[in-house]
Amino acid sequence: MPPFVHAHASHCESGVMASLLRHHGLPMSEAMTFGLASAIFFAYLPFMRINGLPLIAYRIVPRGIIKRLHRDLALGMRFEKFRSPAEGTRRLNELLDAGRLVGLQTSVYWLPYFPPDLRFHFNAHNLLVYGREGDEYLVSDPVAETVVRCARADLEKARFAKGLLAPKGLLYYATGTPATPDWAKLGKRALRRAADAMLRTPLPFIGIRGIGMLARRVERLVESDQARLYVGNIVRMQEEIGTGGAGFRFLYASFLQELAAIAGYKALDGLAAQLVEIGDRWREFALASARMIRGRDAFDARVLAARLRALAADEQKFFRELDATQRAWAC
Numbered sequence: 001m002p003p004f005v006h007a008h009a010s011h012c013e014s015g016v017m018a019s020l021l022r023h024h025g026l027p028m029s030e031a032m033t034f035g036l037a038s039a040i041f042f043a044y045l046p047f048m049r050i051n052g053l054p055l056i057a058y059r060i061v062p063r064g065i066i067k068r069l070h071r072d073l074a075l076g077m078r079f080e081k082f083r084s085p086a087e088g089t090r091r092l093n094e095l096l097d098a099g100r101l102v103g104l105q106t107s108v109y110w111l112p113y114f115p116p117d118l119r120f121h122f123n124a125h126n127l128l129v130y131g132r133e134g135d136e137y138l139v140s141d142p143v144a145e146t147v148v149r150c151a152r153a154d155l156e157k158a159r160f161a162k163g164l165l166a167p168k169g170l171l172y173y174a175t176g177t178p179a180t181p182d183w184a185k186l187g188k189r190a191l192r193r194a195a196d197a198m199l200r201t202p203l204p205f206i207g208i209r210g211i212g213m214l215a216r217r218v219e220r221l222v223e224s225d226q227a228r229l230y231v232g233n234i235v236r237m238q239e240e241i242g243t244g245g246a247g248f249r250f251l252y253a254s255f256l257q258e259l260a261a262i263a264g265y266k267a268l269d270g271l272a273a274q275l276v277e278i279g280d281r282w283r284e285f286a287l288a289s290a291r292m293i294r295g296r297d298a299f300d301a302r303v304l305a306a307r308l309r310a311l312a313a314d315e316q317k318f319f320r321e322l323d324a325t326q327r328a329w330a331c
Contacts, residue, residue, distance in 0.1 A: 004101060004130040006140045006147045010251055012126040013065045014039065015142025016103050019128060023101050026073070026178040030142075035255025036072060036186055037065040038193035040248055042315070044205045044214040050164060051121065053233040056214065058248045060197070062124035062165060066103070066172065072186055076176030081168040085156040088169030093132065095173060102129045105170040107161035113141070113148040123165040125158075184263045188329050194252075195323035198315065208319070211312035219305035228293045231304065235286045235293070246286070249279035267325050271318065278314045285311065 004023055007030075009015025014034040021028040034040075039059045048055040059065075070077035082088035095102050107123045108114060131138040136149045150158075159169045198207040205213055214234070221227040238246065253275040260268035285307045291297040292304070 004128075004140065007142070008145055009142035010247055011059075012142050013062070013124075014251070016126045016128055017065055017069055019140060019142065020101060020103065020174060021069075021073070021075075021178060024075075024174055024177055026180070029254075029258060031251050031254035032258055033065065033069060034059075034248075034251050035259065036181075036190045037068040038190045038197065039065050039068075040194050040252040041197055042207055042210050044210040044217075046205070046217070048164065051233075053230065056234055056237040058238065063105070066126075070174075072189075073178045073181060074176055075174045075178055077172055077174055079170065079172045081170050085160050085169065088159055088171070089152060089156060092129065092137075092171055095171070096129060096132050096137075100173045103127070103172045104129060104155075104159060105167035106155070106158035107163075107167070108158075110154060110158035110161060111141075111150065112154050113139075113144065113150065121161070121163060123161050123163055123167055129155075183259065184265070184329070187259045187263050187265075188326050191322055191326035191329075195319050195326065198319040199323065208312050208316045211308055211315065215305045215308035215312065218301055218308060221301040223299040223301075227299065227301065231289050232293050235289050238282065239286050246279040246282035249275050249282060253279065265329055267328070271322055271325060274318055274321070278311070278318060281307075281311055281314060 002023070005019075007015070007019050007022070009018065009030045011030070011034070014030045014037075017033045017037075018028050018030040021033065037060070041057060041060045043057040044054065045057065046054040060068075066077065069075065080091060082091065092102060092104075104127055105123070106125050106127060107121065108125045109119045109121045111119070111125070127142070128140040129137050130140055130147075133149075135152045137152065137155055139148050139150045139155075141148060159167055159171075161167065201207045201209070204210070218231070218234075221230060253272040256268040256272035256275065260266055260272070285304070288297070288307060289304055292299045
């Protein structure tokens with residue numbers, strides 16, 4: 001294998017897969033990995049809690065990007081979990097000594113190279129390990145500017161953290177060499193899958209219906225510290241965990257532009273521009289929420305709910321057009 005080259009990315013899982021694919025001989029941008037995996041999404045999950053507050057997701061489930069690219073690109077991925085840190089460390093060392101590039105699922109909280117203010121108990125952070133020296137591992141974390149080192153004890157804590165989405169020492173690596181994709185075929189499939197998830201799910205908390213459900217919940221909030229905490233959680237899920245709602249929309253817009261260029265289907269360019277505007281409106285929602293939380297504007301749950309309903313309408317229009325565009329694509 002060639003020497004590993006680190007690349008900074010917007011989001012951990014799409015960044016890990018882009019680096020892994022490039023290392024295995026298939027040049028791939030982060031935007032393309034995100035888009036081909038149909039990772040754009042929305043879910044409001046009041047029955048799943050992080051720090052006591054409902055989980056709000058703007059992308060598909062953790063490991064979804066990895067598993068979809070594994071299937072679509074025939075990567076021969078292997079996934080392994082372990083009962084004990086000692087067993088997990090022994091296997092990681094074996095793979096590194098054999099020259100493997102290894103992906104890990106970890107908890108952000110136990111990674112010492114994260115600034116203290118950015119550590120929180122989130123167990124689905126992905127990174128790559130490309131070597132080891134003594135008791136330290138050479139780590140390529142996509143959200144870091146450069147490669148970092150992590151001591152064995154710290155990495156074990158991060159790999160075997162408890163709680164929601166506990167990683168259980170999960171590691172993964174590719175065994176195959178990906179062939180050059182049929183971009184049109186994979187692209188059309190990816191667009192259809194994304195439109196189905198946002199428009200046609202029967203579950204009321206998923207897709208466009210999920211945004212509407214969140215709007216109804218926000219509208220019932222009465223001004224209080226708890227209400228501000230609830231709205232703050234929405235903003236945190238959108239802007240701080242991964243690239244959030246707006247960032248994922250920008251990333252998917254970049255995918256549409258790349259796919260339009262590489263597959264020669266220019267109809268996707270207009271959709272990309274439309275989605276950038278939607279991403280801007282998600283950012284405007286976050287700014288309005290933050291101003292209310294900090295007391296710069298009067299707290300008004302109805303205003304925030306109206307913004308969410310407008311975003312639901314915007315996204316419904318976009319995904320309907322995306323669906324029609326992929327159906328008209330002859331490939």
